[in-house]
Amino acid sequence: MTDHSKLVDDYNIQHLMPLVGGVVTQILIDDVPELGETCYGLRIKKDGRNYDCFIMCDPEGNGPGHLEIHKDYK
DSSP states (O other): OOOGGGGTTOHHHHHHGGGTTOEEEEEEEEEETTTTEEEEEEEEEETTEEEEEEEESSTTSSSSOEEEEEEEOO
C-alpha cells in the first residue's frame, strides 16, 4: 500500500481527499439510455454534506481510472 501523505502534489490524490473519513450511505445507479449504459456510484456523507461519486473511465469518461465527485453543499 502506498503512503498517500507523500503524494500531496498528486492531483488525483487531492481530488479524492475530501472523501477521507466519510461514510458510504447509498449506492447510486444512473441509467444512460442513449448510450445503452448504466453508471454506478456511491453517496458519501461527511460533515453534513453529500458527495455523489460515480465510477468513470477518466474525467471525460473514455479511459481508465477516475472517480467523478459531485458535491452537495449544505
